[in-house]
Amino acid sequence: MNKLREIIKHLEAKKVRFADAREHLFRERSICTEDTRVEAITEENVSGVGVKVLWRNGWGYASTSRTDAASLRKTADKALALARHADKSAAAKVELAAEPKHIARFATKIKEDPFGVSVDDAVGILLRSGETILKGKDIIKASSQLVLRNMKKKYANTEGSLIETDVFTVLPQIEATARANGEVKSRHYWPSPMNAGYEYLRSIDFQANAERIAAQAREHCFAKSCETGPATLILDPEHLSLTMHESVGHPTELDRVLGYEESCAGRSFATLDKLGKFRYGSKIVNLVADNTLEGGLASCGYDDEGVECQKWHIVKDGILSGYGVNRELAHKMKMKRANGTTRATKYSDVPITRMPNLYLAPGKKPLSKEQLIADTDSGIYIEGMGSFSIDQMRLNMQFGGDAFWEIKNGRIRGMLKNVIYNAISYEFWRSCDAIADKTAFRRSGFITCGKGDPMQAAQMTHGASPARFRNIMVRRAK
Amino acid sequence: MNKVKTIIEKILKTPVTDHVTICYGRNETQHIRFSNNSVNRENLFKLEEEVKVEVGYEGRTGSYRTNELSEAGIKHAVNQAYEAAKLLPKDPEYMPPVTRKEAAAVKNFKPAFEKVPDGSKYAILRDAFKQLKKAGLNSAGSLSTSPYTTEVYNSSGVRASHSGCTSSFTLTAMTENSSFRDSFISKDFSGYDGKAFISKIIDHTRLSKDPAPLDAGKYTVVLGPSAVEELLLMLLWYNMDAKAIDEGRSALSARRGRRIAHEKIHIYSKPDHPVSLTPFCPEDGMPYIGFDMIRNGRLASPWHSRYYAAKKGVRPTGRFPGSVIFKGTDKPVEKLIAGVENGLYVNSFWYIRLVDLMDGIFTGMTRDGLFRIQDGKLTGSVNNFRFNQSVFDMLLNTTEIGREKGMVFTSIPPITVKEFNFVSKTEF
DSSP states (O other), rough: HHHHHHHHHHTTTTOOSSSEEEEEEEEEEEEEETEEEEEEEEEEEEEEEEEEEEETTTEEEEEEEEEEEHHHHHHHHHHHHHHHHHHTTTTOOOOOOOOOOOEEEEEESSOOGGGOOEEEEEEEHHHHHHHHHHSSSTTEEEEEEEEEEEEEEEEEEEEHHHHHEEEEEEEEEEEEEETTEEEEEEEEEEOOOBBOOOHHTTSSSSHHHHHHHHHHHHHHHHHHHHEEEEEEEEEOOOHHHHHHHHIIIGGGGGHHHTTTTTTTTTSSSGGGGGGOBOSSHHHHHHHHTTTOOOTTOOOOOOOOTBOOOOEEEEEEETTOOOOOOOTTGGGGGSSSSSOEEEOSSSSTTTOOOOOOOEEEESSSSSOOOHHHTTSSEEEEESSSSSEEETTSSEEEEEEEEEEEEEEEEEEEEEESSSSEEEHHHHHHHEEEEEOOOOOEEEEEEEEEEEETTTEEEEEEEEEEEEEEEEEEEEEEEE | HHHHHHHHHHHHHHHHSOOOOOOEEEEEEEEEEEETEEEEEEEEEEEEEEEEEEEEESSSSSEEOOOOOSSHHHHHHHHHHHHHHSSSOOOOOOOOOOHHHTTTTTOOOOOOOOOOOOOHHHHHHHHHHHHHHHTTTEEEEEEEEOOOOEEEEETTTTEEEEEEEEEEEEEEESSSSEEEEEEEESSSSTTHHHHHHHHHHHHHHHHHSSSSSOOOOOEEEEEOOHHHHHHHHHHHHHHHHHHHHHHHHTTTTTTTTOOHHHHHHEEEETOOOOOOOOOOOOOTTTOOOOOOEEETEOOOBBOOOOOHHHHHOOOOOOSSSSSEOOOOOOOHHHHHHHSSEEEEEEEEEEEOOOOOOOOEEEEEEEEEEEEEEETTEEEEEEEEEEEEHHHHHHHEEEEOOOOOEETTTTOOEEEEEEEEEEEOOOOO
């Protein structure tokens, strides 16, 4: 922390309006397998320091992997020089929302350090899954991926905050590909990625799921095509994670709403004038942002602006109720405090507003997934994630899935194929008429959410109970 | 750099195995992002240096990446890769390090590029903001320069290096209900003509204002170079791996020998193409080569990794090619537009994703400039569309090919395509 304090002291002497400095020590182990071989194993250990400066109304950021005192001073001076350049074209006054000074530490609760376990243990888990998948009939490919991460950060700013965080992440996945009946279909098993220790990996039943996805990949090859037309959909938690990510999480990042992402990630239809009155979903739809969620991929204690992680509603009882807000833009909403969701991926990245952990709150009335299906005369049940695309204002969205089943007279019939559905995002959420209760709640999430320029990949958890959507336009993919 | 080189050479004098490859990379990026006609907080400089080490041990390979560039740090990386390799099962697809003979074609290359002073970059932006504000338009985008060096060393004696610089200015200009985007990409900004670049953007953005409602359907389209690049790279990425083709996991598995594109279409790789800014070799030191991918409308050669090329007895192309060139003509895009009586001009696509692998069907949205073509002229903009389109059909239905535009590691022309399949519209 002393290095960071020195940077801050150096910049305070130059009378900057605000400055902060972050040190990252990032470690990642990634293993990819193909059939019964290790296709790639890589380990990364990268560290460096980033310095952010506000000079009058201009921001500058500079970073370096050289952390000797002279290099850090040079980096701080570069950030200041860039901020001075930016100030010359500043269009508006920068107003930073207040945040209490934090002297704090945060660490993911883990039992077993993933990097303390020999790499052959994880390789064995993945290869055994591959062997099981390959025993399946008509299987032509088994593959898997495991990512283990540890990010240690230190943060200091000119307001006196000194924060240390230590976050561990585990992401496993396996995939089976079958070829039969003139079709090639893949089926995945994605246990939710978690901020957790190696014990999480040990708790997953890969073998049973390897058998299941191998059988379902083949069954998918023999499935009949769906019909084109309006349909009732029941979507599983993993699938809903992707729809809420794209159609709720991104459009409610305030920097997008205000045009800061126009050139890359795009803007948003969920403009500020709609706050508190726009019907985003039906009355049963509650979408909650929660960066305090234990094990959540965005749960890091404090964000990269030194703001404490928080919990708030994005959509409450169907109405647009909040955004992800950084310190610079909080005043646009008359918020006294940012909500702790500004993050940078690497030391060389500028912290930007990132999607929080976001989940669809379970239904309040007792309702299992099975009861939800039994209550549906005709429809399609979709599991997992497939094709996904949405326009830059987050309106026209189209999703596929990983596996599809026909529902007839309240019962699951055979699998379907070639299912994609298309909707305007708020019309989709307004069509939600039932959500299973909390006993059916499952997590999912992502570690490669792209945003920013240069592009940064962030991680966040989502979750839901299975939910039903009426009158959604389904198209046969081919 | 000399210090790192000395350390690497020292380590390779007594390598832990006969398979040690060390790749050193240095990248110095200045990236100025802007929005609302003003530089925003992503106004950054970054110096990134790292080594990637690969160690083979009795048919197994481990790797380790670090930016701890002291002797102890690089030695630690080598040992970590070595220890990881020892723990792995034997890899049936193991390949020894690249030999000097294989690497001989790498051209150690250090292009001349002008160093652009910081002040000049901000001046380019201030000038753009001034013109755009005067035109009543808003803007967002980025201006970036990124000089880099890559050096590859291995225990077989390979020494390869490449330096270069990628510079870009990407600008999206907006009215209250529309937008248009263009980019200037080069090694540096020496050929940048700010007046022409900004005025073209202003003209097209004004034309994009108040998009007229239009129903989805099949239209004749002129696809701008960015739009073609986005779709073509998706198709190649998913389908060109030779092993996947042989294993029946590619759309090309069932299309070998069949027509997959109009016979005029020629897509190839050429590492030293004049507008391509790609390096000459990836991290293993194996040089990128020139080869045909699609020629006379048929698959010419898929992509072969070193392992799979050795198995099949062909030249390795690399898991991915160094560049993708779609051979163009001398026709400017205006000539392609002039040849369309009733259709659409698509400036770029957005959020393209695979819908069906085996039929090569992709979905995505039009973005930042969708114009109506009537009687050979752009007459105004229309609402954006979603497409679900087989890219094979797109290549088969191509009727005209225009002049190439260089875009970092591609050079792609605009094309005219019949019956492009738009399936739904959005609200803007």
